[in-house]
Amino acid sequence: MLADRVFGHAAELGFYFVFALFPALLSAASILGLVARSAHHISDQLLANLALVIPNSALAVVLNTFNETAAAASSGKLTFGSVAAVWSASVGVSAIQDTLNAVFKIEDRRSYVMARMQAILLTMLLIALVGAGLACFLVGDFAAALAEHSVVQPVFAIAMGVAIRAIAWAVSSCLLALSFAVLYYWAPDWRVRRWRWLTPGTVLGIAGWLLASFGLRIYLHFFNSFTVTYGSLGAVIVLLMWFYLSGLMLLLGAEIDFAIRESNARARPADLAAADSGTAFSRAQTASGKHIHAG
Secondary structure (H helix, E strand, C coil): CCCCCHHHHHHHHHHHHHHHHHHHHHHHHHHHHHHCCCHHHHHHHHHHHHHHCCCHHHHHHHHHHHHHHHHHCCHHHHHHHHHHHHHHHHHHHHHHHHHHHHHCCCCCCCCHHHHHHHHHHHHHHHHHHHHHHHHHHHHHHHHHHHHHHHCCCHHHHHHHHHHHHHHHHHHHHHHHHHHHHHHHHHCCCCCCCCCCCCCHHHHHHHHHHHHHHHHHHHHHHHCCCHHHHHHHHHHHHHHHHHHHHHHHHHHHHHHHHHHHHHHHHHHHHHHHHHHHHHHHHHHHHHHHHHHHHHC
């Protein structure tokens, strides 16, 4: 892990994620504005669900910047600028391509145009997956509230609300796992691609990301020293720290999958050699048995 410079690559990812965040939000808002009249209210409710993982001070910076950017642009500018926004947001996925190639020890043979086109397509797919994951919470809360008001019995109403929210969490978790799987599958320049929906690296990467996000929130709740140290830039530093931890968990999951692949690749020749020796031994026994029987 140290030899692959995982911590340095995670810092690189955190840096590029900050640059890619607001163009990604702007493009998502412009796409949402094409399909919903109340896009502003819907986007605010969707982004509010990010408070589950992003610290409050960092989320406040994200929401304020997003609202200022969206308010300063007309709908025509947003529609025209969505293409440029997706292009700008793809720098984060391009950084993921480079760092995952380094972790998996793959030499990227794609041209710049091909790699960037794949990064743009991955960016659009990830925006859709993240948006769908956040929408699950929104739909789950709406459906749970509707069920709680429709059912007369309080016990059944609470049970239905809890069940609906649990389903929303499960679907959102599946979409998060799908996002990791898509990145591990498409971002590196694999010679032979093999789809894996759920791997040990994906599970540990998601679990580590959730634990790191909650741990950062707890730390900031009790020991919020970023504002004291960095002043007005404290919230930006917190956001950068959260992106660093997110990139680190993504790369740690890739490291675990790569280590498992390497161990399986080393074990396979040994198994083949053992099988060959066993076959040779059985042939020798058969031959000696025939010789004794002939005698």
